[in-house]
Amino acid sequence: MKKVLSLILFISLTSWCFSQNNTGTGNHEANSHCLDCHGQKVYGYVNPDDGNSVRKLMPVDFRVDSVLFYTGAHHTFKCVDCHVPEYDSFPHPNQLRFEPMYACLDCHGGDETYAKYHFETIDEQFRKSVHSPETLSGFTCWNCHDPHSFRINQRTGETIANTIAYDNAVCMKCHFETGSEKMLLLANEKLKPMSVSHDWLPNQELHFKQVRCIECHAAMHDSLLIAHMVTSADSAVRQCKECHSRNSMLLSSWYRFQNIENRSKNGFVNGILLNEAYVIGASRNEILNILSLVLFGLTLGGILVHALFRLKINKRKSHE
Known part of the structure; x- marks a missing residue:
């Protein structure tokens, strides 16, 4: 006992x-x-x-x-x-x-414990971005990542929807209409409202909920899970086919570290995209593709057979 x-x-x-x-x-x-x-x-x-x-x-x-x-x-x-x-x-x-104020590298730089996060590479990419201190005086890691509330969610099994909402909220602190005044601390002008700067984008609200800002506004790096080299507005992705195609760029950014075996699910090409959403043009089903071709072929064959019968009948009538 x-x-x-x-x-x-x-x-x-x-x-x-x-x-x-x-x-x-x-x-x-x-x-x-x-x-x-x-x-x-x-x-x-x-x-x-x-x-x-x-x-x-x-x-x-x-x-x-x-x-x-x-x-x-x-x-x-x-x-x-x-x-x-x-x-x-x-x-x-x-x-x-x-x-x-301490910066990320003051604690995490050169520490093997955090080597998998590649903080040194993140810092290099950050300094090449439009957010670099050389471009925006006074801009630091903390402008995006509040040290009192920052948490990792990309590697924690969070749902895609929650991760997108969390990551985009970081951008919206300055880039959304209600947060653009914060930019006055870094620049002498307010940003355009999101609805105006993205007026070319169809279904804006749906895109903002389903895609992270950095997918279109940051250049990916081979060793980084999260892109930190934010590019200028004129370099942002604007072509629909970049995401809505068989070779969707989302697979090399948002889903790049997912298990490659999961990229085919129930016959769907890029099936991993179906975990949270169906992406038109990217989430294709090979079985349905083949079935549609077969149906199209049968339909076309039926039309041809029908046309041949009509021609044969018309010839017979003309001889009579």
Whole structure:
């Protein structure tokens, strides 16, 4: 009995430790001092000069959603792992406004643990894109990937629809009508509304739901799952046949790392596309193609036989 109880206790403790490590709950206490303010829409403090309580709205850019943080890629971090300990005092010292922010390579560069993500290649591609700091002064990884909520979903078994929605939301933060004002921080002009810049695209809403922006607006790299070399607008894909064809470009971008055996499903060419959607021109069924040719041949043969009989009958009548 003691052995059974000991085993149960051991399993319970192991499970608890595992959950602490994977959900970031072990950091709750350490981070609560920061999130008591930055995790709220409204924060309060006591004015040391007159002793009055003050309530203020937390600016959106300084607000951290604790749920998203503890389910994100950096959930095991403490706030002070990235931010200097001087933030522990309030009011925060003014000079902290100029605190340099870490970039992805500061932690992930040259680390074999993260080699499969190819961070160095991502950085190279990013610096060749229209988002590079040389093109848009002040643009960094964090403009797209919020370190307080970023999570990996491409390799986690997420449904395609969820992944598309998540990835496109990153672009929409600046490129959608309601987010174009954020571009004023990087450039001196607002972007055109999406409906205007994509007025040539039929079924806009359907395309935005079923295809990631980067499929048409970024150049793929052989070793990267997610393209980071965003190209200029005039280089974007505009030909329907690029996706709606047997050799759909989606197979070399969106589905490139899927098992090649899955690319034929129930007789469908590019059958993997059927996991979430039917792509006209790309999702072809060889059996149906052959069957349609057979039916077409039989129909044509029937017409020819009918025509021959009519000719024969007409000749017979003319001789009579």
